[in-house]
Amino acid sequence: MDLKVDYAFKQMFGSEKNKRITIVFLNAILKRTGRNTIQEVAFMSQEVGGEYKEVKQSRLDIVVKTQDQQMINIEIQLSNQHDMFKRTLYYWAQLYTSQLQKGMGYYKLVPTITVNICNFTVFPQNVDYHSTFHLYEDKTLKRLAIQDDVLEVHFIEMNKFLEQWHKGQLKPLDDILARWLLLLGMVDARKKKVYDKIFCELEELAMKDEHLLEAFNAWEELSLSQEDVIAYQSRLKYILDEEAKLEDVKHMAEQKGIEEGKKEEKEEIANNLLANNMDIDFISKITGLSVERIEEIKEGLIQKNDE
Structure with a gap:
């Protein structure tokens, strides 16, 4: 299965049985180390908004709450619907405001993080495949509320990542995030292709990384489940059909x-x-x-x- 298809991605990173994989993956994306690492997550409802009939309800891909009560939303996008920025801010806002219960003070709101993994170019002018955004003052570039940074948005562009890997510009042995992104980039559903070179490197890396090996095993188990394969193929067909309609x-x-x-x-x-x-x-x-x-x-x- 192509893990960039949201169904497969959710089964891999959004299930209780693969919680350890999710935690390692998030720490790699957010560059959390030492005492700052995410140690525990609770999977939350993916439905946000819709409290009133006129409010649009959204279904997010994966939502977790950390041991520090921080909310993290991970979105995987196989196709470019050309609404990424507005959709991101809308999802972030809904998740952030969903914390506020009746009678609760604003001071109790905790930081909310959105991670977008995109199978297309988002920032043509940027060389880096991983971009992170916060709220800054225009002139001084001083971050707003640095002690309690409410907004943090990540964009990971898979095509840039794979291009840099193919050119030998990355060192997955020393870069945890690169290992996990190789996992996402190994299969291309559109081309119906498995990249053997990536598979060989991941196989070697998995011998030294127990979490990566665990992910390999979970991936294999997922791909052998007839029920999951049918659901995956149905979802892939829908995505490709919608993509064709857009074109x-x-x-x-x-x-x-x-x-x-x-x-x-x-x-x-x-x-x-x-x-x-x-x-x-x-x-x-x-x-x-x-x-x-x-x-x-x-x-x-x-x-x-x-x-």
């Missing part, structure tokens, strides 16, 4: 834009020819516009001159 709409919009551009160009030519007293039938043959449309353009010119 069709985009193509239609582009074609419409071209046609509208051609029409405007033809009408501009008709305008110029009418200004030079050319015959309407002749203009129709030259531009392909109907006689009726050219007469409308001519009428418009007459009214403009009268004004």
Whole structure:
């Protein structure tokens, strides 16, 4: 299974039986070490919002609460729906405000973190595959409320990561996050391909990393479950179908834009020819516009001159 497909990702990193894997993965993403590490997580409801009928309800991929009561949302995105930034802020806001119960003071709100793992380019100008955002003051770049940083957003761009790995710019043996991202990048569902080179390196790394080995075993178990395979294939088909629809709409919009551009160009030519007293039938043959449309353009010119 391609772990970048949200169903497989949730089964791997969002289940109680794989909690240790989730904790190691989160510490790698958030660069938590020593006393700052996440030691325990509780999986939370993935439904946020919808308290009132008019409020949109969202289903997040994975939501956990740490031993420090921090909320972390992990989202995996196989396809680019071109709404990543607004969706991220909306999800973050819903999760952050969901903590506030009736009669509870604002001071009790704890930091909320969003992690987006994207199978597409989010920041074309950035070389790094891992970007982290907080709230800063524009001039001084001083972080807002540094002692209690309420907002933290991570973007991981898988295509940049894999490109750097293929170029030999990364050292997974010394980089825990790189190991886990290789796990996500080993299978490409669209191309129906397993990257043997990545598999060989992961196999070697797993001999030295017990958590990675545990993830390999969980992945294998997941891939052998007929029920999970059927659910995975169904979800993958839905994602690819939606992706195809988006491409069709985009193509239609582009074609419409071209046609509208051609029409405007033809009408501009008709305008110029009418200004030079050319015959309407002749203009129709030259531009392909109907006689009726050219007469409308001519009428418009007459009214403009009268004004």
